[in-house]
Amino acid sequence: SAVISQKPSRDICQRGTSLTIQCQVDSQVTMMFWYRQQPGQSLTLIATANQGSEATYESGFVIDKFPISRPNLTFSTLTVSNMSPEDSSIYLCSVGVGGPTDTQYFGPGTRLTVL
Amino acid sequence: AQSVTQLGSHVSVSEGALVLLRCNYSSSVPPYLFWYVQYPNQGLQLLLKYTTGATLVKGINGFEAEFKKSETSFHLTKPSAHMSDAAEYFCAVKSNNDMRFGAGTRLTVKP
Numbered sequence: 154s155a156v157i158s159q160k161p162s163r164d165i166c167q168r169g170t171s172l173t174i175q176c177q178v179d180s181q182v183t184m185m186f187w188y189r190q191q192p193g194q195s196l197t198l199i200a201t202a203n204q205g206s207e208a209t210y211e212s213g214f215v216i217d218k219f220p221i222s223r224p225n226l227t228f229s230t231l232t233v234s235n236m237s238p239e240d241s242s243i244y245l246c247s248v249g250v251g252g253p254t255d256t257q258y259f260g261p262g263t264r265l266t267v268l
Numbered sequence: 269a270q271s272v273t274q275l276g277s278h279v280s281v282s283e284g285a286l287v288l289l290r291c292n293y294s295s296s297v298p299p300y301l302f303w304y305v306q307y308p309n310q311g312l313q314l315l316l317k318y319t320t321g322a323t324l325v326k327g328i329n330g331f332e333a334e335f336k337k338s339e340t341s342f343h344l345t346k347p348s349a350h351m352s353d354a355a356e357y358f359c360a361v362k363s364n365n366d367m368r369f370g371a372g373t374r375l376t377v378k379p
Contacts, residue, residue: 157311184365195358196312196369245311256302257360257367259312 155180155248157260165266166236173232174263176246181226184249186257187219191242199244202229236267270295270361274370282378287331287346289373291359294340301342302360303333306372312358318342329353349377 156179166172176185184203188196199219202208208221222230233240243262249255275290293299300319304312316327323335333344342359354377359370 154314159311195371198367247312255362255365256314256317257362258314259304261311264309 154256155182155250155258157246157248157258159244159246159260159263161263162261163264163266165268167268168237170236171232171234172236172265173230174244174246176229176231176260178227178248180250182248182250183226184255185223185229186247186249187221187229187231188245188247188259189242190245190262196245199231233265236265238267241265241267270299270363270366270368272359272361272368272370274357274359274373276373277371278374278376280376280378281349283351284348287344287349287353287375289344289357289359289375291333291342291344291370292340293342293359293361295361295363297363300362301333301335302362302367303327303331303342303344304358304360304369305329306356306358308355315344315357349375351377351379353377 158177160175187199190196198211199214200208200210202221202223204223204226220232243264245262246260247257271294273292302317303315305315306312315331316325318325318335326332331346357373
């Protein structure tokens with residue numbers, strides 16, 4: 154398994170500002186994922202971030218809005234840019250562990266409220 | 269692409285009663301199947317997973333799930349509900365490194 158921490162755990166932000174969320178893992182992992190969970194809904198994958206390459210974004214998500222960094226095998230950041238109230242969600246970091254049958258483990262999430 | 273359907277967005281049981289949370293999937297290749305639990309204001313915690321081998325999988329906290337290929341199902345059960353089981357439960361299917369989550373089922377446990 155993997156132990157994942159996220160900072161901040163929650164934040165309240167003003168419209169038009171940006172927030173960077175940090176994800177730290179206690180072991181080296183190849184694949185890291187960022188998800189969004191809107192209120193009362195399931196998880197939607199934003200992007201996959203592999204160390205040493207550009208993040209791969211899912212349909213509906215773009216790098217200008219959600220830039221991602223992956224400087225090493227234990228750390229990643231997701232920035233939510235030019236925020237609007239529609240960005241109010243829980244943002245979850247996840248890592249894949251276990252080779253071909255990769256199990257995904259999740260961080261505690263960052264609860265973002267945009268006013 | 270694979271998909272997951274969880275039947276019932278809300279399930280309510282009495283303490284000590286059987287818990288049954290339903291999950292059906294579609295996948296063009298043999299899938300890996302997962303159940304996660306999310307307690308209020310927390311991230312997702314892995315309950316159990318099926319990859320290969322025995323189709324009845326036991327997880328943490330007394331939960332188990334059975335992979336039924338003929339029914340494309342992976343229902344989650346627990347013989348006796350506890351108040352601490354109240355949470356949101358997500359079924360997920362993974363194939364070709366692509367993981368998809370169901371909409372979730374909120375379990376309420378009544379005293």
